[in-house]
Amino acid sequence: MAVIMAASCYGEGEAVRVHCPSDTASAMETVRRFAAPGSYPSAVAGDIAMLFEGISYESAMRTDSAGMLQLRLDAFDEMSFVNTVGALSKTAVRPGVARIRDIEEALVSMSCRRGEESGFPSIMAYGADWAIDNRGRGNVVELTESFSRLFKTKSLDYLTRHRSEFPALADSAAFDRQKMIEMGFRSHKIPYMKRQSFEWKDVESEMADGDIVMLLGNNPEFDWLAVGFVIQKEDGFHLLHASPEEGKVVLEEMPLSRYVKKYAGQIYGYRWFRLK
Numbered sequence: 171m172a173v174i175m176a177a178s179c180y181g182e183g184e185a186v187r188v189h190c191p192s193d194t195a196s197a198m199e200t201v202r203r204f205a206a207p208g209s210y211p212s213a214v215a216g217d218i219a220m221l222f223e224g225i226s227y228e229s230a231m232r233t234d235s236a237g238m239l240q241l242r243l244d245a246f247d248e249m250s251f252v253n254t255v256g257a258l259s260k261t262a263v264r265p266g267v268a269r270i271r272d273i274e275e276a277l278v279s280m281s282c283r284r285g286e287e288s289g290f291p292s293i294m295a296y297g298a299d300w301a302i303d304n305r306g307r308g309n310v311v312e313l314t315e316s317f318s319r320l321f322k323t324k325s326l327d328y329l330t331r332h333r334s335e336f337p338a339l340a341d342s343a344a345f346d347r348q349k350m351i352e353m354g355f356r357s358h359k360i361p362y363m364k365r366q367s368f369e370w371k372d373v374e375s376e377m378a379d380g381d382i383v384m385l386l387g388n389n390p391e392f393d394w395l396a397v398g399f400v401i402q403k404e405d406g407f408h409l410l411h412a413s414p415e416e417g418k419v420v421l422e423e424m425p426l427s428r429y430v431k432k433y434a435g436q437i438y439g440y441r442w443f444r445l446k
Contacts, residue, residue: 196243197258197273204262211259211445215380218262219255219399219410222246225419227412237290237338239281241274248397249295251412251419252382253280255399256309256445259380280309283351290338291347296326297384297394298358299351301441310382310443317373318363322438326355328391360393362386362439365430368407377407382443383426385409387436395437400426 200221204214228245231237246254257276261268279285282292283303294300304310329336330349339345367373379402387395398411406425413420422429430437 190242190244193241193243194270197241198268198270200258201262201268201273204259205268206263207265209263211256211263212378212380214262215255215259215445216378216399216401217380218258219251219380220401220421222251222255222419223410223421225412227414227417227419229414231290231293231295231336231338233337235337235340237293237336237341237344239278239287239293241277246412246419247414248394248412249300250281252397252399253277256280256382259445260309279307280304289347290336290341290344291351295329296355296392297386297397297441298326298355298360301384301443304443308446311446312361313376313381313442313444314361314363314440317367317370317442318361320362320364320439321359322362322386323357323359324355324390324393325357326391326393327352328389331391360386360441362441365434365437365439368425368427368430368440374406377442378402378444380445382445383409384441384443385430385437386439386441388438394441395433 200218204218206214226245227247229247230240230250231247254277257273257280260276261272264272278287281294283294285307286292294303301312305312329339330345330352333339333345339348377400379400381400383400384394384397386393396411398409400407401410401421406427408425409422409429424432
């Protein structure tokens with residue numbers, strides 16, 4: 171495996187630009203290995219994502235009282251896995267010689283609202299927030315509405331309703347900022363594709379290795395249930411994601427068409443993105 175395993179060595183309150191030397195080396199090694207200047211990030215995202223299969227799951231949002239963004243390759247949660255792979259992929263296809271600062275800036279761009287890191291509330295936890303912001307700034311293109319005109323309305327306020335789960339929200343100022351952000355997602359219309367559409371021929375022909383899928387769950391306060399990259403195998407597309415149940419990054423054994431049937435009671439649909 172090309173990625174160097176890094177020990178956890180982050181001090182409280184450190185931002186994304188301060189991280190372990192081994193993570194720096196691993197990130198730069200990955201970017202050099204998959205360097206494809208002038209190509210699209212989506213062309214290398216699947217291969218980069220596969221490097222991290224088996225890496226431990228850890229939710230920084232639920233453990234970090236400072237609420238600062240970190241560049242880590244030794245552990246991921248659902249969104250940090252997608253954002254980190256996205257940052258590495260975007261840096262790998264940049265013209266010129268890549269620097270660690272380029273990876274850090276790409277990670278902030280993928281993870282933080284308006285591409286500005288300013289503590290816990292700036293890190294986008296909701297899929298709807300992530301989609302609006304990253305689409306608007308050209309980090310991803312969404313294919314969902316090219317194949318579907320379905321919408322589901324939700325009010326996304328899980329984080330403030332469950333404040334005790336997120337140590338950074340113990341700070342009153344951070345909590346108030348998060349509350350204001352969530353006010354913008356009251357009765358929010360979420361576009362989605364039917365879970366059965368994984369079997370549609372036009373979807374199968376358009377979907378590609380390294381595309382991002384966000385499986386949407388029934389929790390009325392939150393939108394996604396799982397998010398990761400699609401990886402094509404002989405029997406179809408499989409989901410590669412950071413799984414809290416498995417405690418690591420896993421490539422699901424079942425193709426997505428079967429996976430969503432198995433969890434039909436929990437998944438009503440999905441959103442589909444491509445890095446650009």
